[in-house]
Amino acid sequence: MVDEMAALHSNGTWDLVVLPFGKSIVGCRWVYAVKVGPDGQVDRLKARLVAKGYTQVYGSDYGDTFSPIANIASVRLLLSMAAMCSWPLYQLDIKNVFLHGDLAEEVYMEQPPSFVAQGESGLMCRLHRSLYGLKQSPRAWFGRLSSVVQEFGMLRSTADHSVFYHHNSLGQCIYLVVYVDDIVIIGNDQDGIQKLKQHLFTHFQTKDLGKLKYFLGIEIAQSSSGVVLSQRKYVLDILEETGMLDCKPVDTPMDPNVKLVPGQGEPLGDPGRYRRLVGKLNYLTITRPNISFPVSVVSQFLQSPCDSHWDAVIRILQYIKSTPGQGVLYENRGHTQVVGYTDADWAGSPTDRRSTLGYCVFIGGNLISWKSKKQDVVARSSTEAEYRAMALATCELIWLRHLLRELRFGKDEQMKLICDNQAALHIASNPVFHERTKHIEVDCHFIREKIASGCVATSFVNSNDQLADIFTKSLRGPRIKYICNKLGAYDVYAPA
Secondary structure, eight states: OHHHHHHHHHTTOEEEEOOOTTOOOBOEEEEEEEEEOTTSOEEEEEEEEEEOGGGOOBTTTBOOOOOOOOOHHHHHHHHHHHHHHTOOEEEEEETTGGGGSEEEEEEEEOOOTTOOOTTOTTOEEEEEEOOTTOTTHHHHHHHHHHHHHHHTTOEEOSSOTTEEEEEOTTSOEEEEEEETTEEEEEESOHHHHHHHHHHHHHHSOEEEEEEOOEETTEEEEEETTEEEEEOHHHHHHHHHHTTOTTOOOOSOSSOTTOOOOTTOSSBOSOHHHHHHHHHHHHHHTTTOGGGHHHHHHHGGGSSSOBHHHHHHHHHHHHHHHHOTTEEEEEOOOSOOOEEEEEEEETTOOTTTOOOEEEEEEEETTEEEEEEEEEOSSOOSSHHHHHHHHHHHHHHHHHHHHHHHHHHTOSOOOOEEEEESOHHHHHHHHSOOOOTTTGGGHHHHHHHHHHHHTTSEEEEEOOGGGOGGGGGTSOOOHHHHHHHHHHHTEEETTSOO
């Protein structure tokens, strides 16, 4: 608590003043946390002064609050680039990030509990800098960081505002991605990286964590053969919390013969436990694409889960128990081609007969982006369901192409979109409209435009080689292993 107060005073966070007439006061409180490392050992004890921002009134106490955070696909792309080019990965941690943002609004706060200035108990804190808990703090902090990084000469990506890049006259590059207070820097301009670190050190209280090993709960292992992303500690924490550390493993995350529907079984006595667990499993899909579909299914019953839905979640836990250290491997495969696989399971939902779409995108043979999602509308044919999936995958391909062009990475070559539905491919490539395509005319025009411009080329794949299959339906054990192998799944902890 003393360290926190020292940081607040050195930063000029507030002045003690008499509260002006008609101004409201924001309360504050202390919040305590125990920080642990990837090995589970206690790293440090932390105390944080937090403003009670829930009492703020929009329009008078704060305005816009939106602050961008890095798209996880952008983080994967940068890590993949580092693996392909054998670039080192560096990590910085900025202390008390929200204390660095400049406040545009006039905000008054009561003095911190246990640290009221002697003889000045009637005064209030007039905030000059943002504070944890204030509605506008994330926006104020990102605005300050963005201006400091751009002062150094880096440019902000328009595809992802949390990614910054710099290219010098020698063709060397520096890339920086920020997720609130965690910063990752990669590139081949070692002198420039050191100067960038010094630039950040002069503006913020920054801790150089050295080589990147642990980021947002993701464990990162880099060697000469590539980079592996995994969440082993996160998996073991979930299993321990649910008492499943000694459970019997299974080879599939969801029974292919079971279809979940609302109200199936007895309602759970504590639905909050179900919601928390599904939320944690959702975060686990960052490095485990093979559970994306079952997690998306159990996420559909958050409002009123029943015991059958809980059993489905327990089965996912049994599945990840078999390989807690499994993650994604990024390596140099000698090319940078962008390839997307897209698939749809037509009318797969027994409740409303909506279809499930899935896609995955590879850059240079490394899996960068994937999605499993129930479609918003009912498709009248399998072709329509597949076509909607192709449209969504095309959007992702275009976004990644935009990001790659800004980062000046790879060749500017035609992207491939692979599908296992001949009718959908025919509609995409030929200017025909009839009863089957009237209602998807917008998607038709969108994909055709990209094909005609040479941006995207479509091709057919046999259903047996359709890698997006795992994102649309429950599969058998051998089929899951086959697709996981093709997706680049890798367990760095598996016995040799």
